Amino acid sequence: MHVLGIETSCDETAVALLDERGVPLCDLLTSQIDLHEKFGGVVPEIASRRHIEVIGPMVREVLERSGRSLKETQAVAVTVGPGLVGALLVGVSFAKSVGYALNVPVVPINHLEGHIAAVFLERSEVTFPAVALVVSGGHTSLFLMSGPGKYHLLGRTLDDAAGEVLDKAARMLSLGYPGGPILDRLARSGDPGAISFPRPYRSLASLDFSFSGLKTALRHYLTGRGGVDAIQSELPQIAASYQEAIVDVLVEKSLAALEVSGAKSLIMAGGVAANSRLRARMAEGTARMGLALFIPPPRYCTDNGAMIAMAGLMRYREGEFASLELNAEPDLELFCQALSEGRPAL
Ligand code: KG4
Numbered sequence: 001m002h003v004l005g006i007e008t009s010c011d012e013t014a015v016a017l018l019d020e021r022g023v024p025l026c027d028l029l030t031s032q033i034d035l036h037e038k039f040g041g042v043v044p045e046i047a048s049r050r051h052i053e054v055i056g057p058m059v060r061e062v063l064e065r066s067g068r069s070l071k072e073t074q075a076v077a078v079t080v081g082p083g084l085v086g087a088l089l090v091g092v093s094f095a096k097s098v099g100y101a102l103n104v105p106v107v108p109i110n111h112l113e114g115h116i117a118a119v120f121l122e123r124s125e126v127t128f129p130a131v132a133l134v135v136s137g138g139h140t141s142l143f144l145m146s147g148p149g150k151y152h153l154l155g156r157t158l159d160d161a162a163g164e165v166l167d168k169a170a171r172m173l174s175l176g177y178p179g180g181p182i183l184d185r186l187a188r189s190g191d192p193g194a195i196s197f198p199r200p201y202r203s204l205a206s207l208d209f210s211f212s213g214l215k216t217a218l219r220h221y222l223t224g225r226g227g228v229d230a231i232q233s234e235l236p237q238i239a240a241s242y243q244e245a246i247v248d249v250l251v252e253k254s255l256a257a258l259e260v261s262g263a264k265s266l267i268m269a270g271g272v273a274a275n276s277r278l279r280a281r282m283a284e285g286t287a288r289m290g291l292a293l294f295i296p297p298p299r300y301c302t303d304n305g306a307m308i309a310m311a312g313l314m315r316y317r318e319g320e321f322a323s324l325e326l327n328a329e330p331d332l333e334l335f336c337q338a339l340s341e342g343r344p345a346l
């Protein structure tokens, strides 16, 4: 028996199979970066069409590589939101067809819950209550979790996500896409204190974030230095300093969230959680507080099918399935399943 996980919320098709203990058997990803690159961003119609082309063959390949047959599927987990509606619909329709054909439950998964569930792929001993920082190309949010699947929103970005400002900086610096891993590598040979970029929205009176001002600061810096061509030798310093501004705010607000909530541990997930500097700084900060830190291995931080299958397995164990009426929900919020109203006072 196994759980099939399907993720098509944006420009990556991801499919994975987990055994009944939650161990990934096979996990495949098809990226569409090359298709969208020339348009300077994801084109929703092209994304949906590509998902349709690859999803069937990918499921077949995952089954083959795992040595399993489709008939052994015990549940199908699929991302229902948030994301691009057309892209989500491809995964949702595919999952419903498999569920109907095999007469097995379909488990609807929130993409953010998927990211958080990646920490359970290799362990199950997460201590609750926990604060969860989900930090990716589309999201930067802090939740208080009283247990698996129980979320209370503490703060979120008011404008750009952290990954988005890393990607935009890399584009301004003509470094390519996605920018996060490129800046991460470059920053290793730079001095994070070399250039003083602003720490936007640093006040701990709020656990919300705001990162868009940082892009403007970089643009002004580049203009002042005479453009990108003039600063090639400075790239490691720029990468390290810019990244540090983001890391400082993410670490300070996550630690503040731990303090005000009295949580026992911190979960960090999402593509930016793969960042080596952020991982090291968060480990230092939580160790100083004597609290546990749970971060998925880097390959399970960025979008993948295993995290969706894991979230599905956890909800399936709780008996939470959907009827075949389920639909894509492009604006789905995670704290729909919240503990209570309002945010804790700071
Ligand atoms: O979770 P993800 O794959 O997709 C979303 O749900 O958004 O995250 C993608 C984001 C991109 O912005 C990418 O630049 C960033 O994660 N990212 C990183 C690293 N690896 C991926 N950011 C910083 N350092 C990394 N090593």
Ligand code: ZN
Pocket: 111, 115, 136, 270, 271, 302, 303
């Ligand atoms: Zn994601």
